[in-house]
Amino acid sequence: MKLQKGLLCVLLALILGTLGLTSALTAAPNETAYRGELPLGNPGLKETRTTERVTPGVTYTRIVRGEESKRDFYTVDVAFRADRAAAEEISARLRADGYKPRVEKVSDRAPDDPADSPSGYLVRVGKFASQAEADALRAELTTDGYAGTRTVYTGEDGGKTTGPWVVNVLKVDPDRYSGTLAPELATQIVPERELLTGISARTGALAAINGGYFVIGPNDGTPGDLAGISVLEGDLVSEAVDGRTSLVLPEGDGAGSDVAALSDELSVRSSDGATRLVDGKNRKPGLIRGCGGEGGDAPTEAPKHDFTCTDPSELILFTPIFGAGTEPGEGAEAVLDASGRVTALREGRGGPIPPDGSVLSGTGEGADWLRAHAQPGRKIDLSERLSGEGVRIGEGTGVVNGGPRLLSGGEPEITAFAEGFVYPENPEFYYRFGERRNPRTLAGTTSGGDLLLVAVDGRRPGYSVGASFEESAGIMDALGSDEAVNLDGGGSTGMTVGQRLVTRPSDTTGERPIGDAVVVLP
Template identity: 30%
Template sequence: MGVGGRTRARSRFGLRAGGAAVAAFGALAGSLAGASGAAARDGAGLPYSQVEQVAHGVTYGQFTVAGGKGAVTGYLLTVDLSDPRVRVDLLTPGAVAERAPVSRLADTAQAVAAVNGDFFNITDEHPGVTPTGSSDGPEIAGGRALKAAVPDAQRFGPAMPPGGTTRDVLGVGADRRARLDRLTLAGDLRTRQGSHPLGGFNQYALPEGGIGAYTAGWGTVSRERAVCGSDTSRAAACATDTYEVTVRRGRVTAVSDAPGQGAIAPGSTVLVGREAGADALRALRVGDRADVSERLVPAASRVPYAFAVGGFTVLRDGAPLPGLDATTAAVRTAAGFGARGRTLYLLALDGTAAADPGLTVAEVADVMRRAGADDAVNLDGGGSTTLVTRGPGQAAATVRNNPSGVAERPVANAVGVFSTGR
């Protein structure tokens, strides 16, 4: 829906709705502000001017805070993961190397709310190479790993705080608790000549000398970007020593001197190698035995993840991380959790730059703490920042913030919220 739809929604649920609505707003805002230990400890919370129950266990609030560059409007979804009617999952366009607006992702999946997710390969420094639209970090949707993280030097987005990596995620486990974690690719190619570790899985950039595995989940976009850049520079030249092998049912079925494009048949795996990785693949012939395996290994949790999205940590155990950018204000998106992982918070800022100058990463960490989060990550911002809701009886999602572009930007993924029994 357009800006007109957002304006109607705000006036309908705003403070002008009358005394009964104001009283209800006050009670619900108080409940929101005290929803977690962090806000209760500080007695802070956020100054909500509007609060709305979207669905069972899902609340939407609007607020204004003072940033270093001026007043900023924010929008917050509070999600009760302890409610059995509520769940969270990663929304994708259907392929790793594909993009779609958040509202379309929410409508397709019938989510009641969503915010945009991870940073992604939106442009490219390599002439003639097609941007893939694929995200920086790992993706898990419906309990299934979709991709692994690109090398740190190849990521898009602002500088991470010290110690951060593209492998960092916010996820929700099968136990319905949110966590911060780090997902590392564990996989290999086994042939008669020996075993070779995988350096990538459905990701737009491979480490130097690496081998990457690509499945039908990648999509149809060219895999050429995978061999561009280096371990120290995203803009470094594309490798000229490359090789590609297709494996199906444990046998090599095709080989090529360069990365290809187009759909990958279900059940097939395309292996792309650069430098030493290309040399290893070049030893294979059509008909040779080859077995490929890949999985994402969590650093902290033994509970399988139902959902995970990449983002860099800004808040841990109720305290902002050292080294966060406290200078550059921008439109931002963030996700965090409190109540020992039982309450999820999804934040988006307004994108009307003339009126809302944005917040620094350090300020976003503080807003998430005030909202009630003990731990939080920064997600993609700028023109990607989008928060949508779909209330009872609504056929389509409503965009609640004002995106900074003329329209919603297509994004690689989104955090979707679902609620049954509405």
């Protein structure tokens, strides 16, 4: 009987290998079952899957699909123009300078974009087998006065290719997993960032994945501040980019995790009866990364990804999770004790935050409101309301910002236009961000209650080309998700398993420090 079982295992392995679907026999079948091959490239591409059990109820699967295409090459993007005439004008100039340009139409737009014309036209020069050759041409073009050029690999264009792709999947089954799944703030305070490997080691995580969008440089706000909603153990840390889709993690083992569009309303009422909108929480006043706020933000109160809106008159609430002190600058600040009583009114910003209280920091009209209604001894009541269809934020709930939504009810629903990933005045932004293939971090839930955390390696020609938004939706559907959201990607994409980094950083400098992560704890 043992010999027969052994022969059956060998036969099964041979069959799987022939089909290009191999899997390590280290996890129970019901822990790793997915809907089918990944919809990347043509059907039937070689696909291998290796699965290991991280802990009961949590598996890590590495999927490798396809191979480098002989049709893909390196080229130089000289310009992107919304209309063909403008692209042809640049092309004519290039020809006059001795180059051999080509103009390529970019037809696709975001699925929810109301416009139906081609999104634009690329002007390109050169076809090279190596990046070094393309970089040399790019340097020559720069010398000849062509600014803003970039070297690109056509396998990342978003069109037909054979890959390859490397997709890393963490699957959490709350019925079997007995640990804790939660967001973790980098450095444990809002300012500054931390490597995913550092977060994983510090928390003793069994596995971890990078989280939401965040501020990188001081010109866009507080570095490390989450550029969207952040909720830790039921407490709002960062305000929402209103209406943008996020990952909701109830307290505990991941049971009841959800993908939902969230909004918030923050306001204060003084004991003298005056009320005012609170513009944000734990960030630099006046700079709103990702926009999507209210109260006079310019140029828009709608979401606008990777863009910093401004507002000279704001009221920002700082809590101890921001660190020792508030952001410095002109304005006024009211220091509140744990009951909301004003203990001090300070001229200028940048003072200490009481460990058991908070600080209201105002600029412009916001500072004037504090001077008029937040004198010492007054009581300030804070109102915070989070809303999202079918979502309940409990005491232990965590929220990680993201966007756009990818799946809803088991069907593709890519809300890129609605969530600010399309600039009508600059269609190149969506082409670069959503249509081209990039490293992606994805999260989704299944009808059976499992949580999927996925990292797609990218910007690594010959290893993994990444995924477009449309391909990301297809990946999550094939893995069994009914609801799915895109999290921060690009150079931020990362996953650790057992303290080892299983993804390959796409930044030339290596692993990128991030703002938060989702950690799988014992």
